[in-house]
Amino acid sequence: AGVEPWLRKLRPLRNLTRVLGHTGRTIDILKIDCESCEWSALVRIFDDLSNSRLHVGQLQIELHLTRTTSQQDINDFMAGADRAGLRIFHKEPNVLHGDGFTAVEYAFVHRAFACTEFVQGHCPHIQPAHVCGAQ
Secondary structure: OOOOHHHHOOOOHHHHHHHOOOOOOEEEEEEEOOOOOHHHHHHHHHHHHHOOOOEEEEEEEEEEOOOOOOHHHHHHHHHHHHHOOEEEEEEEEOOOOOOOOOEEEEEEEEHHHHHHHHHHHHOOOOOHHHHHOOO
16 A cells, blocks of 8 residues: 555566566676665575576676665675675776765676686687586
């Protein structure tokens, strides 16, 4: 009853990929900037990545630190990214956001995606699956 109308329309990313006919395909780059919802929203995405229900090559996300963000929130987020096979390859403070340290842009790459791209670009005679495993 008291839920905003736009909020009722939100769907998990896994459902959107199914509706759009992208099940089993890799999302090359997924950019998320949801003004502090990332701490809870990414739990499901990390779980789907960990269980191969979703495939993402790169994840770019702005993490917002608020008064209620705990060290445990940060630890859980980074552990979830690690379980999902994501590795940080870039980070920088968003200096246009408040004092510049309350929002940090992170870029993650999936380890199998990075390996596959490297092998295809530098060792075309080798099958990526033989050295990189499945994404």
